[in-house]
Amino acid sequence: MLSLTTIDVSFNQLEGPLPNMKAFEDAPKEAIGHNKGLCGNNTGLDCPIQPSNEGNKNKLPILIAIILPTLGFMLLVLFTVTIFFYLYKRYRNVTVRSQETRENPFTIWSYDGKMVYERIIETLEDFDSKHVVGVGGHGTVYKAELSSEFFAVKKIHAPEDGEMQNLKSFENEIRALTEIRHQNIVKLYGFCSHSRHSFLVYEFLSGGSLRDILNQTEQAVEFDWKRRVMVVKSIAKALSYMHHDCSQPIIHRDLSSSNVLFDSEWVAHVSDFGTARLFGVLTLEIIMGKHPGDLLISIHDMKDISLAEIPDQRLPPPVVQIAEQVELLVEVAFSCVHKSPHSRPSMRDVTLDLSVEKRTANRNRIST
Structure with missing residues (x-):
């Protein structure tokens, strides 16, 4: 117009x-x-x-230019904060796990058994013989260092010609030690059952075995009467716990000087629960410093035995108070190797006898 x-x-x-x-x-x-x-x-x-619509049209790009960068910035901040908290939580979990692993490397056993298996194989260089610290009937023991801490790894011998005894020993030991918590029983950290290698991982006890100590004169002398009495009492407590205080009684069946291990403070620990000797025999071995052998024959033949012939001759005679305790140990040991199993005391009775400063009344077969 x-x-x-x-x-x-x-x-x-x-x-x-x-x-x-x-x-x-x-x-x-x-x-x-x-x-x-x-x-x-x-x-x-x-x-x-x-x-003016014209003005509104002019303002719209301005609003868009302001809102979009602001919204983008807010989304970026939100994304950054989310990523930060995610990474922080993950880092914290890794840190906690790392700390637990440093304190006890086998904490990770519960969530990554493959990792532990591979670490042990790597540390022991595929079970190289230079890491061996002991060999038994059912397995070889290696010393492994993980996270600046030492552990004992018992590798079970591979069965031969269908022999299943080693596998049975492996299963028995796991079943026994997973139910046991006692200061005088070796601690089991974990185990691995694999077609290539089967092994158990224990705390490493640096003091060696009772057999090794008794076979070395210098250490046997250091293993004085007071320590020997304490070791017998400790073993008795451990066995009493297994026989009477577990939900189901556990019988060791292979208790020997090779299976009693010491830490650096001379605290005794019972180990190797794979198979199944008389506790009295071990006590006499500790007192005599050697296996009682011929002495057992004399006991069973009802012959008189002189106490002066029993104590380890490498040690000086014990003082009066310790001498009474040593004599009590011998008497308890004799009762434990009685021909008739029904005449032997229970481990609970043995523990009670050893906990009091008195001797048993049955001494008619022992002459001083």
Whole structure:
């Protein structure tokens, strides 16, 4: 309508601002009169300021330019915080696990047995003989260092020609030690049953075995009467615990000087629960410093035995108080090797006898 020159919109009930065109600007009042509320141009009425769509259109890009970067920044911050807390939680878990592993490497046994298996194989260089510290009837014991701590790894001998005795020994030892918690019984950390290697992992006891100590004069002398009495009492407590205090009684069946191990403080620990000697024999071996052999024959033949011939001659005679305890140990040992199993005391009775400072009344076969 740019070519429009004249206009007459009177009597039409129109309202609002007149268009900004020459025809409306030059129109006489009669041409725009009698309307409801026209304004602007030559009507004499000023129009209220109306928001311009043009302005809104101009503001929209500005709003978008402000909102989008702000929203993007907030999403970036949220993403960064989420990643931070995720990594922090993961780092904390790894740190806790690492700390637990340093304190006890076999904590990880519960969640990654393969890792432990591979670490042991690597540490022992695929069970190289230079790491061997002992050999038994059912397995070879290796010394392994993991996380700056030493452990004893008992590798079970592979069965030959269908021989299942070693496997049975392996299962018996696991079954026994997983139920035992006692200060005088070796601690089992874990085990691995694998087609290539089967082994058990124990605490490493640096003091060696009772047999090794008795066979070396220097150590045997250091293993004085007081320590020998304490060792016998410790072993008795361990056996009493297994026989009477476990949910199901556990019988060792292979208790010997090779299976009694010492830590650096001369504390005795019973080990090797794979198979199944008389406790009295071991006690006599500790007192005599050697296997009692011929002495057992004399006991069973009811011959008189001189106490002076029994104590380890490498040690000086014990003082009076210790001598009484040594004599008590000998008497208890004799009762434990009685021909009739029904005449032997229980380990609980033995423990009670050794815990009091008195000797048993049955001494009619021992002459001083």
